Amino acid sequence: MSRRKQVTPPRPLAVGDVVAAHSVDLGEWTAAQVVRLNADSQTAAVLELDWSGPEPSSVADLGDVAPLKLTHHSWNGTLSFCNHEWVLPRSHKVIGATRLLHGGPANSWASGWHLGDQLARQRRWDRGVHEDPVVPWKVECTGEKVNELLSRPAAPRSEVMHLTIRDIDSLDCAQLVQRFPALTRLHLSGRLGLLxxxxxxxxLISLQRISIVDLLGMTKEDCLKPLRVSELESVDLYGIPAGYASVMRKTWHPEIPAGTFVSIHRARKPEWVEENRNNPLRDWDGREQISATTYKRAVAQYRTTRRAVIEAFAEEPADTRPARMEEIGRFYGEAFNQLDQRSGFIETVEREELFEALDHIMNEAEALHGPSVENARGSLISGVESVRDW
Incomplete structure (x- = not known):
């Protein structure tokens, strides 16, 4: 049975409402006004206010407020005005309503409300500080780096609240929690790595936001439990095991009216993982503008190209290999010309990914058969460039 589409925000929210939230960046509370609500996109147009201070209980506590105008970096006086998902985070509160401070639509979108971030940047800029400061509560690193850190005995780093780990091949969450016990935001992303x-x-009882992207190893028993992570207000899962996705969706959808945003997509079954672990175009599966048929044809062409390159490395004499690479590149470019003519799906991101797929093929071929002659890689790209329309 399909879910009935909501026509109002799951937490009470109305146009004109003023929302307050504590900002780690500012070290105090800040506020914003809801200017528009869109039921079709389930978004709220949120106008940040140029105010911060102690926790307010009503709009009157803000005094005379004005919209936040941005002049830092490349901003030219534009209002800090953005569309957000209309699930009001559970750490935010409505303190009343006031006349609308702006009437137009918001033309930008963001995931997560993050009130106070822009105000903190603007205030630093006004003081002449044009670089974001290094703060002890925010850490970003690779999976390799964090595993190196976790392998060495050390005291818990309770000062770290926001942790981002990229390029994870494997990660022991038990060790992670012991080292970083006070996290409020955790973003983990990998390349079909294992947790x-x-x-x-x-x-992580203080956790408010969690994001897990393209990571495996989690089971139904690993489900986060609302009674234990009761402050969680954003669950963003993408490219994760199907069983884990199912139980997380079932567990956290009832928490949406309490202020937890839930986005769970691209649940992966074991057979999909087996088929696509070495497929650099796997992110195209389910992408909005790419149909299932187009995806299958694209992967088939990638595999045809991969096979041709590896055969050329194994069988083609070194002195004639560049010419063969250029020929393979032309076939690749022409094949995707034809695919793109049908649906026009190749945009900037897809174009970059198609060239990255060629790099992946060349790296694999060189790992199997040794480094290529100097011009082989360039010849492959040259062949593509000579014919591509995308």
């Missing part, structure tokens, strides 16, 4: 002991993430 172990993911159930230990339930020990």
């Amino acid at each position: 172990s002991h993911a159930d230990d993430l339930c020990q």
Whole structure:
């Protein structure tokens, strides 16, 4: 049975409402006004206010407020006005309503409300500080780096609240939680890497936002439990095991009216993982402008090109290999010309990914058969460039 589309925000929210939230960047509370609500896109157009101070209980506590105008970096006096998902985070509160401070639509979109971030940047800029400061509560690193850190005995780093880890091949969540026990935001992304002991993430009792992208290893038993991570207000999962996705969706959808935004997409079954682990175009599966048929044809062409390149490395004499690479490149470019003519799906991101797929093929061929002659890689790209329309 399909879910009935909501016509009002899951937490009470109306045009004109003033929302307050605590900002880590500012070290105090800040506020914003809801200017528009869109039921079709389920978004709220939110106008940040040029105010911060102690926790307010009503709009009157803000005094005379004005919209926040941005002049930092490349901003030229534009209002800090953006569309957000209309699920009001559970850490935010409506303190009343006032006349609309702006009447137009918002032309930008963001995931997460993050009130106070722009105001903090603007105030630093006004003081002449044009670089974002290094703060002890925010850490970004690679999976390799964090595993190196976790392998060495050390005291818990309770000062870290926001942690982003990229390019994860494997990660022990039990060790992660022991080292970073006070996290409020956790973003983990990988390349179909493995998370172990993911159930230990339930020990992060202050966690407000979690994002897991293209990582595996989690099971139904690893589901985050609302009674243990009761402050969680954003669950963003993408490219994760199907069983884990199912139980997380079932567990957290009832929490949406309490202020938890839930986005769970691209649940992966084991057979999909087996088929696509070495497929650099796997992110195209389910992408909005790419049909299932187009995706299958694209992957088939990628595999044809991969096979041709590896055969050329194995069988083609080194002195004639560049010419063969250029020929393979032309076939690749022409094949995707034909695919793109049908649906026009190749945009900037897809174009970059198609060239990255060629790099992936060349790296794999060189790993199997040794480095290519000097011009082989360039010849492959040259062949594509000579014919591509995308």
